[in-house]
Amino acid sequence: MAPSSQSSLAAKPLSEFSFPSPEVTASPYPFYEAMRAEAPVYKYPDRNDYLLARREDILFVFQHPEIFSNLTYLADPAQAGRVLASKPPGSVLLTNSVLSQSDPPEHAVKRRALRGLINPRYIHSCEQSLRRIANELIDGFIHRGEVELRSEFADKLAVLTICELAGFPPEDRDIFLSWHRIGTGHGARFLTPEQRALQGKDGPEQQAYIEKTIAARVKEPRDDFITEVIQDQIARDGELNLPYLTGTLRQILTAGNETTSRLLTTVMKLLIEHPDQLAKVVANRDLVPGAIDEALRFEAPTQWTSRLVMADTEIGGVQIPKGAFVFMLYGSANRDETWTDPDRFDIERPAVRELNMAFGGGIHRCLGSPIALAEGRLGLEIMLDRLKNPRFAPGCEDERENIDNFQKRVPKALHILFDAQ
Template identity: 30%
Template structure:
């Protein structure tokens, strides 16, 4: 048990966890959303209760908003910086001591670009952004097609399957592994590591969950250090090789960038595909419309992202005293931005609880955030999901749930852990998807 891990857990999770338990006993809405089973199974009734009349609300010791315009404004406002909400102010000497103890690269600690403000954020993001240009995404389309078709061919004809483990998770992990130059044999290992590390993005996680995440972060970093050493000797055509050979990032920064790409390139897409499967099976009229008009698939992906986003919430920290929405926030104030709530703001999306693949402004959702921290791989996730979902439902027109889908026990990265189905008979033929 490393002391720096204990202090970090107490600082970022332990005190909040104790507070959430007390608030849950009192029936507090925010605690129920971020600490109770309702927040995992169906957060939207709680979100609507918390929304109230809209705007910015005080939920001590935090602020929270479900307002689309306000979330978008704060995400784009340089008076707010990134960070995880904390309620415990450790003595400065303790923080300095912790800063001197090395922490394995992970998504929630600098130099992860997810947790950097300008100008460091731009320095870290710019070298990676080249992998996600429209031209780069177009080059990946053939690989997405091949991987998806191979996975569909491996599914049973009119048999049982788990469409998370056997399909939704396998598409993005194959693509991001190839982008980072990882061998195919290591995919399942990455899935296990990702499952352990992703709870770090929640608030108030247990000590055992935190320790498991940090141990897995150590394993990932050890793997990456060896992989980067190999790439320095024999670089490939992948993104990580390019970053290594350019020499713009330190070794620790390379590990941080690769770790974030592994997480962001996988977590969002697996949850997007899984949610898309469930939503379309629950709305057969919308699925029938897609079968009749396949040009609607890109819009359907946007509506899935709006209706039930894979990333439910994010946070910002006031970098100075801020007047916003008629409120005065002191420097250091934490603001929780409910992306899921913003995506159902009736001022932005009429009849927001209706799932409609033809919604004309669905793309205004905040499912990929906004501002300088907007998801770097958004275009790739959209492309992967649109092809995977369309190909799945065309290959298996009789696909149906065979049991209740099981949610992951996470609040921020919201999705399914398993999705049991009966595939139905395989289509005898399928038109190539352009």
């Protein structure tokens, strides 16, 4: 293991941080460092929640899915009743819940059903189309010499990539982008009531849209991933399971678009903030994958996810009771003692991909990571090729603050200037 970093972001003790708070949302790293120094397994005051700040403790959770469950809905009796009642008669599925809210053995069945989306040959065969899409997006603003990169490029490339790979109609991209993308099942516990209301607002529309898409494919099958998932499910269970398919396709559509947008926006922000690193990758495109991996480490787009504890246990010498929640702070693990000089952004850092926790780990490791890595690499290559001498637009510092969400890392907006080619 590498020697621990001597850098110290934590200017104050853990007891002086409140969480979540605007200060921690703006930059969680001093809070994480205080936690690692004082209480790496930290009980959230007055709640049955435990925050895990170190890589090794998070690995323990990944290794024990029988203790740390993804059935987080069990903690909410009303929701639990609904989900558990949804076991389709005669199906190998236990419930209709989505992949990320499933445990073994049904998790493996649900995950296998989605493997077509991440077949490396298939992703490779789509690369030409993804390059064309990225170039067309840039064609739309290159003449201006300025762009708001998040909404005009990253959001659109991410959503169009999922359309291309899965078979959602690209002409509906503005519908997908209009849906509020605030939280997730895991993040909901830390949202304000207003954010929670917004998060639920688009649910019925999303549901109706996906149901309509499924009905259309049942009637007229196509050569695409959506059709494949529907046909596999019917072949396996004997009849169409609409709630399961709707949840699954909805998860692919939403999980696949916002996260990669955060990565593309963040990598450009980090490179502009670190001109020496930008100069290196401009001079040598072989460093693009390293820049993507390091951006994922340095500013994990999804800072944490959670598990429900199914049996009394112990982590790092702290007793954790059945019924508690553990929160795996990937953003903290990505800067813990595993790393040399962890608060330095270094696109040539060794072994980043192997140790990085930005995609989680264990059986629930991000299904879409091959897509995210391919899209990140292509997107960055094309940005570097076409947006020469990128720099922050003056007067936009406030917009570069993190969005108002502790779980997600991405600037609210990223206005940049460049020399058009």
